[in-house]
Amino acid sequence: MTIDVAKIRADFPILERRIGDAPLVYLDNAATSQKPKQVIDALTDYYTRYNANVHRGVHTMSVEATEAFEAARAKVAKFIGARQPESVIWTRNISEAINLVAYSWGDANVHAGDEIVITAMEHHSGIVPWQQLALRSGATLRIIPRTGNGRLDMDAARKIINSKTKIVTAVQMSSVLGSVNDVKTLGKLAHENGALILVDGAQSAPHMPVDVEDLDCDFFGLSAHKMLGPTGIGVLWGRPELLKAMPPWMFGGDMILEVSYEKASWNELPYKFEAGTPNIADAIATGVAVDYLSALGMENVRAHEIEITGYALKRLTELERVEVLGPTDNADRGGIISFNHADVHPHDLGTALDRMGIAIRTGHHCAMPLVRSYDVVAAARASFYIYNTTAEVDALVEGIKQVERYFQK
Ligand SMILES: Cc1ncc(COP(=O)(O)O)c(C=O)c1O
Incomplete structure (x- = not known):
């Protein structure tokens, strides 16, 4: 062993x-992993010792909560090989991470005549947001088929990804077949055609080393509950230059810089995409889950x-x-x-x-x-x-x- x-x-x-x-x-x-006592204890510890809102207070507990919350972000960044912690956005789960990209980046960049490429192995969370983007924009959804033995048909991928492709999205590990897909090659094909790639890491991040820089992907998503962490928290990682150029998707507190009745301006990354009080306890516990996996x-x-x-x-x-x-x-x-x-x-x-x-x-x-x-x-x-x-x-x-x-x- x-x-x-x-x-x-x-x-x-x-x-x-x-x-x-x-x-x-x-x-x-x-479907979801079990949680070690270290993760469960982190939740209790937060609620019994330093429950406070983040980024807003000068009092001791708010500072402690903010430090633990941001430290957890940095741990996740390191875990997936992201160089900048601010490129890690907390979401509710990977479903929300994919929706964020499909709405924010998708609505701004995908138009009638464009093509969105997904694979035959996507989870509904990797199908429906893109299908709906295609319906909103008039773009076409194209699907890379699987082979008879449950692998992605990479020859077909080479034909399907073309100059009309705007984004390719692929599971790194299929939640049904277990197949580990060559998302690096898909990313290369996307980039050669001027498109982006989003990698669904829901099943890969919990089970294998992941390095977003080595994968050379543009977006990467995960759900903490599948990797020893709590439910209700996930991550979108994106290339900082892409995230900076993307409009916010949800509006509210924390994501703004200046507000008047006529207009508002947006906070810097990652806060631009984190409207409202975040899931502080679960983010901190996700950091502990990542510690646990990293120690193994x-x-x-x-x-x-x-x-x-x-x-x-x-x-x-x-x-x-x-x-x-x-x-x-x-x-x-x-x-x-x-x-x-x-x-x-x-x-x-x-x-x-x-x-x-x-x-x-x-x-x-x-x-x-x-x-x-x-x-x-x-x-x-x-x-x-x-x-x-x-x-x-x-x-x-x-x-x-x-x-x-x-x-x-
Ligand atoms: C490959 C894959 N993508 C996305 C999801 C959606 O995860 P969540 O429900 O945590 O958003 C799952 C969940 O099983 C999955 O296996």
Whole structure:
């Protein structure tokens, strides 16, 4: 093991939980991760010791809150390889980050006749904001297809991205197939055609080292709740020169410099995009989540994931009636495995596994077009994180076998 899973598990109080008579086996990490006590304690600490508004007060607690809030921003910047902390904007989640770009940058820069390129692996959050921008602007939405083995069709990408393209947006890791996409090459293709690229890091940032400078992307988004942090907080990173040129998207306190009844002027980055009192406690706790992951080392987090995913793929593909959607080879792949059972509907499977304490996701995984491209309306999905063990993979496989026996009766 590259990380000490037993030691890690001791940090997560929820893993002590039992579902009915069974110990919890939490395999729904792509939906949201569990939180270590360090993150939970950071929330309590803020509310019990220095709860105050940021950027406004001269009193001690306001200064402390502001320092902790801005320190958390700097930690996230470092975590994703961003050189300037002010290029990190706090949002509610990655959905809001993508909407910010689609409205602010999109409405100012995308016009009739332009093309917006997304991939066949986008989450609804990576489809609908662009589809709506296309409808508002008269631009065309184009989709890079997937191959039969669940990879992006890069030959098609080379044809689809052209001089009409204004922006390309792509998931770095598919939330359904687990595929890790070559977003660096997509970014290169976008730039060669004078377009920008937004990378959806919702599933990659929690699981692998990310460096926005090395990726050479223009925007990058993540949600803290998928990487040990609280819900209700996410991040948009953007190239500072792009963010500076973009108009604000929401208006209110903190984002202004001067206000009269006739007009207003805008604050500097990042505040121009952070109207109103921000989510202070959750931002600070996100900094602690990032500390936790950084102490483990993202290379080690990734190595653990490769190990457990390889084992899970081996065990699941041994089951004759189970079909894995997406890549079954363990290269360029994250710890997300969607699968279907020939005889058991995913909802029945998920419900039966829950009785054994095993939490998996069932449904369309917020990616209806992708799941439907496999000629199914729903799938089961197991997804792993730092606290999962191969024994839990065994529990999943034994659970599926038990359900099979029941349905065969
Ligand atoms: C790839 C991807 N993008 C975007 C999202 C949306 O995340 P959120 O609901 O936190 O905004 C998810 C959530 O599952 C995701 O997996």
